[in-house]
Amino acid sequence: MSSPPKAQIGPSILNADLSSLASESQKLLNCGADYLHLDVMDGHFVPNLTFGHPMVASLRKAVPVALFDMHMMVSEPKKWIQPMADAGANQYTFHLEALAGDSDVKDCIRHVKEAGMRVGLGIKPNTAVERLYPFVEDIDCALVMTVEPGFGGQKFMSDMMSKVEALRQRYRQLDIEVDGGVGLNTIGQCADAGANWIVSGTGIINAPNPQLVIRQMRDAVNEAIQRAQLER
Ligand SMILES: O=C(CO)[C@H](O)[C@H](O)COP(=O)(O)O
Numbered sequence: 467m468s469s470p471p472k473a474q475i476g477p478s479i480l481n482a483d484l485s486s487l488a489s490e491s492q493k494l495l496n497c498g499a500d501y502l503h504l505d506v507m508d509g510h511f512v513p514n515l516t517f518g519h520p521m522v523a524s525l526r527k528a529v530p531v532a533l534f535d536m537h538m539m540v541s542e543p544k545k546w547i548q549p550m551a552d553a554g555a556n557q558y559t560f561h562l563e564a565l566a567g568d569s570d571v572k573d574c575i576r577h578v579k580e581a582g583m584r585v586g587l588g589i590k591p592n593t594a595v596e597r598l599y600p601f602v603e604d605i606d607c608a609l610v611m612t613v614e615p616g617f618g619g620q621k622f623m624s625d626m627m628s629k630v631e632a633l634r635q636r637y638r639q640l641d642i643e644v645d646g647g648v649g650l651n652t653i654g655q656c657a658d659a660g661a662n663w664i665v666s667g668t669g670i671i672n673a674p675n676p677q678l679v680i681r682q683m684r685d686a687v688n689e690a691i692q693r694a695q696l697e698r
């Protein structure tokens with residue numbers, strides 16, 4: 467019998483003190499984070515600008531082991547695949563909306579795999595979940611945005627949970643990631659809908675006890691996974 471998806475909690479460092487990124491990242495890992503979610507924004511795909519592969523390469527030197535989940539909010543996702551792989555990225559999640567047609571998406575997926583990374587494919591709030599279906603067999607993780615991408619600290623969009631439910635009903639083994647406004651007050655909705663890769667920025671970074679928040683998020687996801695297993 468295939469094993470159920472695993473609960474993975476990945477803080478987004480977007481709102482961390484980027485002048486001390488390595489120590490902030492290590493602190494989050496010491497608090498029990500399963501991976502680091504690194505938000506790459508190019509100022510075109512989203513109206514904000516963050517960092518690129520040189521920063522990732524420096525961070526990888528300081529943080530040699532952790533899984534780096536690259537959230538590529540960029541207009542040309544193909545362009546950055548090899549630089550990010552060379553920099554030490556492990557998962558490369560690009561947006562469906564950044565590419566014109568299905569063949570471009572499949573081509574991008576293939577290049578990410580050839581570069582040795584896990585493939586994530588993301589959809590923005592206004593994109594229907596059905597647009598992911600033609601690609602799900604080829605990807606490792608589907609990202610359902612629960613805010614309009616571009617900034618941390620926004621309000622969670624509960625109406626995106628129907629997309630997570632639809633994916634989980636169709637794909638029992640798929641890693642489903644949620645990202646945007648996720649905190650202790652919204653993790654229950656995400657877990658019940660079937661998400662198992664949880665990105666949280668301000669919900670963890672601003673918490674007085676990030677270790678407790680990470681543990682409580684993971685517990686919520688594991689309890690939901692167990693309930694779903696019992697209901698089958
Ligand atoms: O992709 C993102 C924004 O586009 C960030 O990952 C997301 O916003 C995380 O921060 P928060 O949990 O504070 O919303």
Ligand SMILES: [Fe+2]
Nearest residue numbers: 478505537645
């Ligand atoms: Fe993100």
